[in-house]
Amino acid sequence: xxxxxxxxxFLDYFSTHSPEPETELVYSNxxxxxxxxxxxxxxxxxxxxxxxxxxxxxxxDAASLAKATSDEVFHYIRSISYPNxxxxxxxxxxxxxxxxxxxxxxxxxxxxxxxxxxxxxTANVIASVIWQQPTMAVDTHVYRVSRRxxxxxxxxxxxxxxxxxxxxxxxxxxxxxxxHWLILHGRYTCLARxxxxxxxxxxxxxxxxxKNKKKLVN
DNA sequence: ATCCCGAGGG
DNA sequence: CCCTCTGGAT
Numbered sequence: 001x002x003x004x005x006x007x008x009x010f011l012d013y014f015s016t017h018s019p020e021p022e023t024e025l026v027y028s029n030x031x032x033x034x035x036x037x038x039x040x041x042x043x044x045x046x047x048x049x050x051x052x053x054x055x056x057x058x059x060x061d062a063a064s065l066a067k068a069t070s071d072e073v074f075h076y077i078r079s080i081s082y083p084n085x086x087x088x089x090x091x092x093x094x095x096x097x098x099x100x101x102x103x104x105x106x107x108x109x110x111x112x113x114x115x116x117x118x119x120x121x122t123a124n125v126i127a128s129v130i131w132q133q134p135t136m137a138v139d140t141h142v143y144r145v146s147r148r149x150x151x152x153x154x155x156x157x158x159x160x161x162x163x164x165x166x167x168x169x170x171x172x173x174x175x176x177x178x179x180h181w182l183i184l185h186g187r188y189t190c191l192a193r194x195x196x197x198x199x200x201x202x203x204x205x206x207x208x209x210x211k212n213k214k215k216l217v218n
Numbered sequence: 219a220t221c222c223c224g225a226g227g228g
Numbered sequence: 229c230c231c232t233c234t235g236g237a238t
Contacts, residue, residue: 023223041224047236048223082233085225119225139223159224183223192221193238 006151006205007169013201014181021180023129025049030105030130031097032056034115035065035090037122042081051080062103065094089117107131121159125179134175138163141186142179148190150207 014021024045027033032052039048055076059065065073073087080086093115097103105126106112112123124137136142138159146152152165170178189196195208203209 025223037223038225040222042222042233043224043235044222044237046222079235081222081235082224083235085233089225117225121224125223137223140221141223179223187223 009205010202011174021177031062034105034126037125038117039080039086051077062094062097066098092116128176134172136163136166136175136179142182145182145186145190148208
């Protein structure tokens with residue numbers, strides 16, 4: 001099966017069964033999503049959502065967060081992965097927002113990646129979810145699922161390479177949704193260690209499944 | 219032991 | 229390219 005056909009069937013299935021996928025991070029404005037996504041590295045969304053209410057209550061905007069010390073912020077995010085790094089990044093991020101962006105979240109990937117703690121993945125999420133731009137953020141789920149199914153060549157061994165390969169085949173209008181479909185599929189079905197092939201709706205197009213199904217049946 | 223919507227630094 | 233950061237869940 002060609003990649004184009006895999007894409008078409010993958011997109012068809014989820015268009016029908018998950019027509020309006022959205023992030024599971026809880027937020028109410030661009031600033032909050034930027035903070036939440038920055039916190040989400042190597043951490044579950046559930047854990048982030050347990051942490052952000054108190055954080056947003058104490059620091060409701062970039063102005064208040066910019067005046068905080070990293071030690072103060074650390075207190076609020078200590079149950080998150082890498083709390084020291086993230087606390088420093090958040091304060092630095094807020095200070096740059098105030099200094100260079102009038103306290104607002106930038107609307108280009110180019111500007112977003114200038115912020116401390118914001119790399120290409122986070123910038124792509126903000127550009128896509130907040131600013132409705134057709135950017136594909138490649139996180140651990142998107143990377144694993146794309147390669148396992150065979151949506152991208154096995155030679156795509158970096159997040160950037162996977163991003164470019166996905167962008168070649170996904171219609172612009174579906175990039176935002178496809179990002180969430182790949183994440184949700186990875187989070188709940190195509191698990192990293194033991195993918196749940198027995199309940200997977202897209203085994204028909206899956207390269208990994210076609211190679212391993214004999215072992216799975218026995 | 220391995221993984222979770224990574225980023226920065228060497 | 230590598231390494232480190234670093235808590236919670238399974």
